[in-house]
Amino acid sequence: MFKLFKTKSQVNICAPVSGKIINLENVKDEVFSTKMMGDGFAIEPMEANNIVSSPVKGKVVSIAETKHAVGIQTNDGKVEILLHIGLDTVNQKGEGFKALVKNGDRIESGQPLIEYDRVLMKKKGYDMVTMVIFTKPLNESIDLVKYEGQNINAGDHILNV
Template identity: 50%
Template sequence: MFNFFKKKSTKFTVTAPISGILTNLSDVKDPVFSQKMMGDGFAISLSATANVVFAPVAGKVVSLPESHHAVGIVTKDGEEILVHIGIDTVNLNGQGFTAVVEQDEEIEQGQEIVKLDRDFLKNREVDLTTMVIFTKLIPEHQDWKLIENYGDKVTNLDTIVEKQV
């Protein structure tokens, strides 16, 4: 009769960290990502005007290399997500990237995490395809479903993956 004690259904979502074209991970021009050596996920080929990377989930920053080309996040549910900006961007030693978060910082979904110097990166012809990798897909999240379709234009904060919890 009354549903006072019934658990409310919520959705766990992963949003686009930046605007561009949603791309299948297997199409990324780096075998580490395309062969899913680091885990499954999706990629976004950046739009020409995209210059800020946003957190696709809320959690704690657990990895922020000095090069600022990648951010590792662990959610409160223990999901590990890597946002990796570009191909071979570690070789830039941080040039072109400004982190706006810090190691061990608690962040919210949609919060700015890295700013890009598009002029600098364009002059060096850097492939800025950005990958979102689930580095440790926990069993409870293995039935996540892709909401957008590969080839679709997405804007930062569009829901890409969701799961009913």
Template identity: 50%
Template sequence: MLKNLFKTKKELEVKAPLEGKVIPLAEVPDPVFAEKMMGDGLAIIPAGGKVVSPVDGELVQIFPTKHALGFRTRQGVELLLHIGLDTVMMKGEGFRVYVEEGTKVEAGQLLLEFSLELVEEKAKSPITPLVITNGEAVEELELHLAEQAIPGETVLMNVRGK
């Protein structure tokens, strides 16, 4: 019984942070993500501009330009959600954040909204990578593609921490 309890504490479901089609990182038109230099994970072609937390945990970083968020889970897994490609150049234009760094978040909790139209117009691409940045903390990773992910509901990754 103790062994099963321990296993449960190390397992993590990462849910869709936004609506859209889920694709492999290899299809992201940016080598930093496509070649997994930032870490392993997936990407979403967004169909909307509402972003929810993909996990229960802590929002440890909000980039000054609001285009990326960093999370840490109780399992010790760290995630980066990067909204669009080259969106840092937008300097926060079209992004509205509803939480602060250090906030404890729950999967499905609304974190920010962005103008998908503005991202499509001003950024290289709206494709949004979601990657595990501390792969050394992961023992096993199972990725799930989806034609239409539902924010806060569709499971994109099953992670087992070390």
């Protein structure tokens, strides 16, 4: 039969960590707050967090040598996401971070990707805000203003793109 209407496929984006949602504009780093790397949102993790999970089903396309950032592409290739863990954590040169996946791995939404030493990061004074950045331009803008300040759990649905 003929398809008269094309259905627009959507990708469900889930929280990679438990914590409080913050608009990207409120992140204390100009690279993220001015959206130089792309649109998205951030989560201020709860004190007990030390695992960052995948917000989508897809494939790991890059893991920073320092293990503080992971690039993910959805299975359909339409959405590319950068998960960036903490501000200035690149300066740790990988110390305190452990990759639980490798480049090329197929992943499920909610699957643990990176584990970090919460105590070490706190002792060194790092802000562990976790950014979810859409690095491939989206057809729509991300509007999470209504969620600003709300607490969420890792794996909770946040939005569709």
